[in-house]
Amino acid sequence: MSVHVEIVEGPLGAMAEPLTEDGRGATLVFDGVVRGIEGDREIVALDYEAYEPMASKQLRALSERLVHEHGLLSLWCWHSTGRVGVGEVSFRLAIVSRHRREALDAMDAFIDEMKRGVPIWKSPVYA
Numbered sequence: 001m002s003v004h005v006e007i008v009e010g011p012l013g014a015m016a017e018p019l020t021e022d023g024r025g026a027t028l029v030f031d032g033v034v035r036g037i038e039g040d041r042e043i044v045a046l047d048y049e050a051y052e053p054m055a056s057k058q059l060r061a062l063s064e065r066l067v068h069e070h071g072l073l074s075l076w077c078w079h080s081t082g083r084v085g086v087g088e089v090s091f092r093l094a095i096v097s098r099h100r101r102e103a104l105d106a107m108d109a110f111i112d113e114m115k116r117g118v119p120i121w122k123s124p125v126y127a
Contacts, residue, residue: 002074003063007050007120011088012078019096021073026100028107032091034084038124045085051119055079058118062110070106072097077110079120090122 012031019027034046050056063075076094084090093110097103114120 001067001072003060003067004074004076005056005059005063006078007052007056007059007081008078009080009082011080011084011090012092013089015092015094019074019076019094021096023098024073024096025098026103027094027096028100028103029092029094030107030111031089034086034088034090036086038126041124042127043086043124044127045083045125046090046122047083047125048079048081048090049121049123050079050081055119059114062113062118066106066110070097070102070109072102072106075106075110081120083125 015029036042038046059077059079063077066072067075073096078092080090093107095103095107
């Protein structure tokens with residue numbers, strides 16, 4: 001079982017690393033893309049701030065807990081700070097597991113818990 005957590009400046013590019021693990025039956029990748037509407041107003045970007053190193057520490061603890069609870073083979077998390085434009089990726093979560101159900105459940109739990117408790121904030125940049 002492995003965990004990778006990284007907070008990066010700016011938008012995330014294409015995923016470069018193939019996620020392969022012995023025994024894998026499912027690989028899920030979720031990309032959080034900045035949409036052009038925040039609330040009911042048009043935006044051009046989101047500015048992200050993170051309280052480091054607490055944000056990384058909490059993302060790692062959440063990742064390790066979910067890997068253990070769901071029996072995952074690996075979990076990879078990337079989150080942006082700084083400005084991320086409409087249509088660009090600001091968050092990526094990749095999960096490798098033996099079966100789809102545990103990966104789907106872990107992905108849902110991760111995103112919900114991250115949004116509730118990890119000190120990363122976004123501010124809209126209005127058009």
